[in-house]
Amino acid sequence: MSLNQEYQKELKLAKFADEQLLKTKFITKLRKPSMKHDHDSMIQNIFKLDGQFIEKNLKCRLCQDYFQKFTITFCGHSFCYLCLFEHLLKSHKCPCCFTKIKGLQFVYCKTIDGFIQSQVIVSSQKHIDNYHSRKNVLKEWKAKKKIKNFNIGDSLDVLDSEHIWCVGKILKIKQKKRNQILIHYQGQNKIYDEYISINSPRLSTLGLFTNRKDILLYQPSLNEELLQIYLRYLEQLQNNETSFIDYLISQRQNQNQNLIFAFQSNGRNTISNLFSLIIYNNQTINDSF
Numbered sequence: 106m107s108l109n110q111e112y113q114k115e116l117k118l119a120k121f122a123d124e125q126l127l128k129t130k131f132i133t134k135l136r137k138p139s140m141k142h143d144h145d146s147m148i149q150n151i152f153k154l155d156g157q158f159i160e161k162n163l164k165c166r167l168c169q170d171y172f173q174k175f176t177i178t179f180c181g182h183s184f185c186y187l188c189l190f191e192h193l194l195k196s197h198k199c200p201c202c203f204t205k206i207k208g209l210q211f212v213y214c215k216t217i218d219g220f221i222q223s224q225v226i227v228s229s230q231k232h233i234d235n236y237h238s239r240k241n242v243l244k245e246w247k248a249k250k251k252i253k254n255f256n257i258g259d260s261l262d263v264l265d266s267e268h269i270w271c272v273g274k275i276l277k278i279k280q281k282k283r284n285q286i287l288i289h290y291q292g293q294n295k296i297y298d299e300y301i302s303i304n305s306p307r308l309s310t311l312g313l314f315t316n317r318k319d320i321l322l323y324q325p326s327l328n329e330e331l332l333q334i335y336l337r338y339l340e341q342l343q344n345n346e347t348s349f350i351d352y353l354i355s356q357r358q359n360q361n362q363n364l365i366f367a368f369q370s371n372g373r374n375t376i377s378n379l380f381s382l383i384i385y386n387n388q389t390i391n392d393s394f
């Protein structure tokens with residue numbers, strides 16, 4: 106029954122009632138309870154996405170959590186800045202599509218990051234707390250990485266064009282603007298020396314990356330002769346039975362390749378049977394050993 110019909114019915118019943126009073130009663134009923142509430146919820150829900158979209162698309166594939174400092178690779182995949190940065194220390198491939206990513210081929214998007222943050226903030230307190238604690242982790246990481254003073258002769262960590270952290274030395278500081286430094290890569294030919302902006306994310310305090318044992322770093326390259334010496338040394342260790350080596354990982358890099366070799370031992374056979382070669386690479390090894 107419509108409100109109008111209800112009103113008519115009630116009016117008939119209340120023969121002697123004050124018509125104006127009844128009208129007022131129903132007009133009050135017609136009024137919406139809270140216009141302010143509607144307005145507030147409309148503002149809040151301008152970008153309300155359906156739940157499934159939030160769950161699937163606003164989360165980083167690496168940490169399974171909401172994007173923190175939303176970062177997009179040139180192949181179009183998105184991660185938290187720190188998750189991607191950390192991943193690229195160990196592998197130079199996109200975790201989603203395996204496209205090769207070297208150098209800083211990814212950008213931070215402020216707009217989307219702000220949007221995600223706004224979504225997290227209107228969600229539960231648990232998400233908000235988690236988001237802020239992760240934000241602090243990122244802040245601390247940045248503080249550890251940031252170089253405060255640049256002086257000629259200082260050593261630092263520097264990310265090279267192959268996306269490998271190296272130890273570098275400051276040779277020059279550009280006097281005019283003082284925002285560029287000339288870096289020499291320790292132990293490498295001076296043809297690799299380069300100018301880098303002091304604000305570049307490719308710079309870090311000494312040892313933050315180059316002291317790590319769990320990331321890709323340059324190792325002295327093994328030529329065939331050296332490899333034989335090394336294998337004989339490993340054989341000796343095995344014969345001594347004092348130590349047991351399960352595998353040896355060696356890495357070799359040049360301009361177009363990033364080869365990681367794992368030599369795996371199978372018990373106590375002779376050296377020729379002992380090592381099987383496993384190669385993780387998308388290219389051939391013709392010119393490697």
Ligand SMILES: [Zn+2]
Nearest residue numbers: 165168185188
């Ligand atoms: Zn992440």
Ligand SMILES: [Zn+2]
Nearest residue numbers: 180182199202
């Ligand atoms: Zn990708």
